[in-house]
Structure formats: structure tokens, C-alpha cells
Amino acid sequence: MHSILRLVSRPSTKSCIRHLKMNTRIPHSRPDLVRFMEDIALPVLEKPLPDPVEDCYREQIKNKILLDQEDIELASEYDQFRAGRFREMLESSRIVLLCQEVCIVPPIRYTIAKMQFMKNGFTFMKFPRIVPHLALANDTRYENFLPPILSFGFETIYLFHKENNLSLPFKLLKKYRNNLLLIGGLVDGRLYNRAGLENLAQLPSIDYFQGELVSITQLPSSRTLSLTNHPARLLSHYLDTYVKSQ
Amino acid sequence: MACRPFIKNGSHLLRPILFSRTIVNGTQDKPPFPKVLPFGLPLQNELSEVKSVPDTPPNQQAYPNMSRRLLECRGVEIIHNKLIHKQYGIMALAPGLMKENHFNTIRDMTNKRIDMERCFSIWRVDPPWHPWYFKGLNKKRGAGKGSLEYFVTPIKANRMIIEIGGSLSFDYLYRTLLAIAESLPFPAIPVSQELLDKWEAERNEIQEKNVNPLRWEYLIRNNIMNCHRYTDFYDIEFARYGPKIR
Numbered sequence: 060m061h062s063i064l065r066l067v068s069r070p071s072t073k074s075c076i077r078h079l080k081m082n083t084r085i086p087h088s089r090p091d092l093v094r095f096m097e098d099i100a101l102p103v104l105e106k107p108l109p110d111p112v113e114d115c116y117r118e119q120i121k122n123k124i125l126l127d128q129e130d131i132e133l134a135s136e137y138d139q140f141r142a143g144r145f146r147e148m149l150e151s152s153r154i155v156l157l158c159q160e161v162c163i164v165p166p167i168r169y170t171i172a173k174m175q176f177m178k179n180g181f182t183f184m185k186f187p188r189i190v191p192h193l194a195l196a197n198d199t200r201y202e203n204f205l206p207p208i209l210s211f212g213f214e215t216i217y218l219f220h221k222e223n224n225l226s227l228p229f230k231l232l233k234k235y236r237n238n239l240l241l242i243g244g245l246v247d248g249r250l251y252n253r254a255g256l257e258n259l260a261q262l263p264s265i266d267y268f269q270g271e272l273v274s275i276t277q278l279p280s281s282r283t284l285s286l287t288n289h290p291a292r293l294l295s296h297y298l299d300t301y302v303k304s305q
Numbered sequence: 306m307a308c309r310p311f312i313k314n315g316s317h318l319l320r321p322i323l324f325s326r327t328i329v330n331g332t333q334d335k336p337p338f339p340k341v342l343p344f345g346l347p348l349q350n351e352l353s354e355v356k357s358v359p360d361t362p363p364n365q366q367a368y369p370n371m372s373r374r375l376l377e378c379r380g381v382e383i384i385h386n387k388l389i390h391k392q393y394g395i396m397a398l399a400p401g402l403m404k405e406n407h408f409n410t411i412r413d414m415t416n417k418r419i420d421m422e423r424c425f426s427i428w429r430v431d432p433p434w435h436p437w438y439f440k441g442l443n444k445k446r447g448a449g450k451g452s453l454e455y456f457v458t459p460i461k462a463n464r465m466i467i468e469i470g471g472s473l474s475f476d477y478l479y480r481t482l483l484a485i486a487e488s489l490p491f492p493a494i495p496v497s498q499e500l501l502d503k504w505e506a507e508r509n510e511i512q513e514k515n516v517n518p519l520r521w522e523y524l525i526r527n528n529i530m531n532c533h534r535y536t537d538f539y540d541i542e543f544a545r546y547g548p549k550i551r
Contacts, residue, residue, distance in 0.1 A: 090535040097548040100521040102511050 120206060134193055141186060142193035145217075148182060149194070149201075149245075152219035156228060156244040156256075157208070159215055160185075161237060172235040179227055182219040203250050207243060215242075223247065225260035350425030352412045352467065355432045357405035358456060370453055371436050377459040378402070379539060381546045385429055386463040391498045392470035394429070395482055401491030402457040403466075405433060411467060414485045419478065424471030433458050462550070466493065475499075521548050 089097075112118060134142075149155060160169065176183045191208050195201040208215065216239065218228060223246065232241055243252045251259060361368050378400035388394050415426050433456035440451035460466070466489070469478065475497045482495030525532060525544040533541070543550045 092530060092532060093535050093540075093548075096524050096530070096532060097521070099517075100519050100524055100548065101517065102515040103517040104511065104514050105516060 120210070131189070131193055131196055134189055138189050138193060141190045145184075145186060145190050146194045148184070148217070148219045152182070152221050153223045154218070154220040154225065154228070154244065154246055156218040157215055157242045158218060158232075158239045159242060161240050168235070169238050172231075172238045175231060175235070176218060176228075179231065180220060180222070181228065182217075184217045184219070185214055186217060187214050200248075204245065207250075224264065225256065229257075229260050350471075351416045351421050352426050352428060354412065355405075355408040355428070357408075357433055359432065359434050368436055368453065370438055370450055374435070374459075377435075378461060379551070380461055380543050381550055382461040382464040385465055388465065388468055388496075388498055388501065389427075389429075390468060390470040392468070393475055393478055393482065393495065393497045394468040395466045395486050395489075395493050396496045397460050397464045397466060397489070398462060398492040398494060400462055401460050401489070402435075402437075403430065403433070403460055403489070404455060404457050407489060408432070410488045411485055414481075414488065415467065415469070418481045418484075419469065420473070424469055424473055424478075426467055426469045429465040429468055430458055430460065435459055460491065 088094075173183045188209060192205065195205055220228070225246070232239060241253055241256070243250065244256055245251075246256070246259060359368065386396070419426070435457050436453050437455055437457050438451040439454045467485075469482070475495075479495055486493035486495055522544045523529075525536060525541055537551070540551060
């Protein structure tokens with residue numbers, strides 16, 4: 060023992076005392092070789108590879124919807140009442156916009172935005188996830204409307220309007236962009252995302268196109284009428300001038 | 306319980322016996338609550354007082370001085386790292402020295418904060434026995450060994466300090482035990498038998514599923530890559546506990 064101690068280097072200062080406390084000094088770093096040996100001696104465990112079928116995005120969405128089906132069974136009477144109301148509003152309105160509340164600003168701004176929307180004829184309603192899920196559970200018409208609602212979050216804001224004018228809500232949403240974030244919407248039974256709604260808003264209204272169509276269809280008949288009346292009109296004009304000259 | 310009237314006119318001997326005045330919602334008149342402990346719990350279950358100075362050997366007048374012997378703190382505790390009563394305790398994570406004031410602090414905190422009518426606690430460390438000396442401030446080297454100042458108890462890593470058992474749950478006791486563990490001069494945590502079993506199972510699982518054929522103990526003991534040139538005597542001795550124990 061004594062001979063070994065003489066041959067080895069000075070003992071390490073791991074358990075030294077400084078200011079009556081132990082292990083307060085930063086230990087000397089080990090030599091590079093020993094650190095390398097520490098790394099190569101680390102335990103290596105086999106990790107099972109993930110199943111590509113289970114990790115597929117579509118499978119995840121499907122499982123999510125299947126799991127959410129359990130929420131419908133736990134719905135209360137109030138939720139069922141609200142689901143009926145949601146269904147009424149959905150079928151009686153032409154525009155349904157989905158928004159999310161942005162909670163950066165104080166809640167008073169949210170109420171001001173809500174009042175402005177209501178003044179302009181919008182129905183401003185906030186529902187949790189379970190209400191549209193209850194209302195549209197087994198409906199094939201609104202099959203594509205459910206996944207975006209269920210994937211958004213806990214509560215979304217629904218804006219219902221009876222007219223098909225998108226410029227007005229966009230103006231208001233631009234004004235209150237710090238309060239509300241537009242995600243997508245349903246226009247005349249068709250689902251659009253935010254970019255689609257923006258493109259749709261830039262188009263003129265359908266009445267404009269209807270008027271143009273009517274004018275185009277009426278153009279040939281009015282043109283032929285004017286062509287047939289043209290020589291007779293000319294003749295009458297020349298006769299008038301001749302009579303006056305005489 | 307309604308108040309009974311105090312008889313003014315009557316024999317003085319019978320007054321307190323027949324019609325003693327009872328106070329509603331009082332604290333001083335009531336008899337002591339009967340002490341009913343859970344089955345198996347001892348009556349004297351508080352932490353006992355710990356002697357700060359050990360008894361001197363019978364053939365000597367003063368306690369002999371001793372060298373520092375910090376080796377007793379190095380390494381890992383392999384004997385006193387388990388719970389006797391398989392319930393809860395405080396475990397040290399790093400080496401250190403315990404003094405008289407640490408013992409007193411732990412004793413006061415456990416006896417006052419924990420309900421000893423539903424729990425019991427025992428010491429798992431020896432009272433201070435290791436003499437600690439100091440030479441004095443501003444003294445030169447030499448001229449004899451320093452004088453004895455106080456006694457300490459060396460503690461190794463993974464040592465149990467105190468053990469607590471009874472009818473309380475770990476969630477209930479954790480915060481109190483954490484505060485007690487924080488008072489120690491080395492890092493310590495409250496543990497329960499479940500936690501120890503869980504860590505043991507994890508260690509065994511890693512050992513079984515380890516695919517790496519290289520082990521730290523094998524590399525050090527067999528002087529792979531001439532590592533004895535860079536390692537310590539105690540690196541070789543503590544190789545079985547891993548690379549972090551020095």
C-alpha cells in the first residue's frame with residue numbers, strides 16, 4: 060500500500076474543504092484520454108423505430124376525431140341547446156367566419172370589437188369545441204367543416220351574416236387585427252381558408268356579374284334593331300333637310 | 306352542551322360536584338385528548354438528542370486528536386443507503402461533514418413540523434465522533450498539531466441521514482422533508498421506498514439492455530490505452546461505481 064501511494068500522483072482534490080464547506084471548489088478537469096474513455100463507456104440502449112403508419116398525419120387526425128367522439132357522450136343539456144342554436148345560425152346565414160381571440164390587448168378592446176361587429180349586422184358568438192362537434196357530428200354536408208374546428212383550440216369565435224358581402228367584415232377585421240385572427244370560413248356552403256377568403260373579397264359582387272351577363276346577352280338584339288332602323292332613320296333625316304331647304 | 310347554573314345558595318361541599326360550571330368552546334377546561342396512535346407505532350418516536358462531544362476512552366483523560374481522513378467521505382455508501390422501515394427518509398447526494406448544529410437543526414425541524422403522533426423518526430447517522438482541529442488564525446506552520454475544536458460526522462454519497470415512517474403519505478411530507486434537507490451542508494433529497502425501487506429498476510434495465518460491450522470498470526482495471534498514467538489510485542478503486550465517483 061505504501062509503495063503504491065509513493066508511485067501514483069497526488070490524490071485529487073475532489074473532497075477538499077474550503078471555508079469549512081466541502082466540494083465548493085470547481086474540480087480539476089480530467090485528462091482528455093480519460094474523458095474520451097468516459098464517453099465510449101456510456102451505456103447504449105436500443106430504441107424501437109417509430110411505426111410510419113401510426114405516425115402518419117392522416118392517421119393522427121382520424122384517431123383524434125375518433126377520440127373526440129367520446130366528448131359528445133359527455134355533453135350536457137346546455138351544450139345540446141347551444142348546438143341547436145349553432146345549427147340554426149349556420150343554416151340561416153350565408154357567411155360563417157371562424158376567428159380566434161388574440162389575448163395581447165386588454166379585454167375591453169374585445170368588447171368594443173364585438174359591439175362594432177354587431178352594429179354592422181353580424182352575429183358574434185363564441186362556442187367551445189363540443190358545440191359544433193355535437194351539431195355537425197353525423198352530417199355529411201358539413202363533413203369537411205369539422206376537422207378544422209376540432210384542431211383549432213378550445214374556443215373559437217363564429218361570425219354569422221345573412222348577406223354575401225365580404226368587404227365589410229374584412230374592413231372590420233383589419234381594424235381589430237390585434238383582437239381577432241381570421242382562420243377561415245364558409246361562404247354559401249363552400250369552405251375557404253384565409254387566402255381563399257381574401258381572394259374572394261377582392262372579386263366584385265355577384266350582382267355586378269349578373270348585370271354584365273344581361274347586358275352582353277341583350278347586346279346582339281339591340282344591335283340588330285339599331286341596324287334595321289338605321290336606313291329608315293337616315294332617309295327621314297335627309298327628307299327633313301330637303302324639305303327645309305325647299 | 307348547555308351551561309348549567311352556578312348554585313349560590315347551598316352547601317359549599319356539593320357545589321363543585323353537582324353543578325360544576327362548563328364553558329362552551331373553551332380550551333382550558335377540557336380534559337386532554339386521548340392519545341391513540343396507529344398500530345405498531347412507539348410512544349417515544351421523536352428524534353433523540355445527539356451528543357456533540359463523544360465520551361473519552363476509559364484510559365485517557367482527553368479525546369485524542371486525529372488526522373483529517375477525508376477518505377471516509379470519498380466514494381459511495383454501500384451499507385447505509387437503504388431504508389430499514391421501507392417508508393421515507395432523507396438521502397445525501399454528495400459527500401460532506403455534519404456538525405452539532407446540523408444535528409440540532411434537523412432534530413428541531415422534524416420534532417416541531419411533523420406530527421409525531423402519526424409518525425416516528427430515527428437517526429441513521431452516528432453522532433459526531435471525528436475530531437476536527439484548527440491551528441488558529443495568523444499562525445506559522447509547524448510548532449505542533451492544531452487543537453481540537455469540535456467533532457464532525459463524515460457522510461458519503463447516497464447515505465441515509467434520517468428515516469421517517471408512519472401513517473402520513475409522501476406527498477404530505479415532501480415539502481417538510483425538503484426544507485430539512487436544504488438545511489444540510491451537502492445536497493440532499495427526500496426519498497421513499499418507491500423512488501428507490503424505481504431507480505434500482507432503471508439501473509438494472511440499463512445494465513441488461515446495454516449493447517455497448519465497453520465498460521468503465523473493465524477499461525480502468527485493465528489499463529486500456531495506458532490510462533493508469535492519467536488516473537488516480539482511487540479512480541481504480543472506485544471504478545466499480547462508475548466514472549463520476551472519484
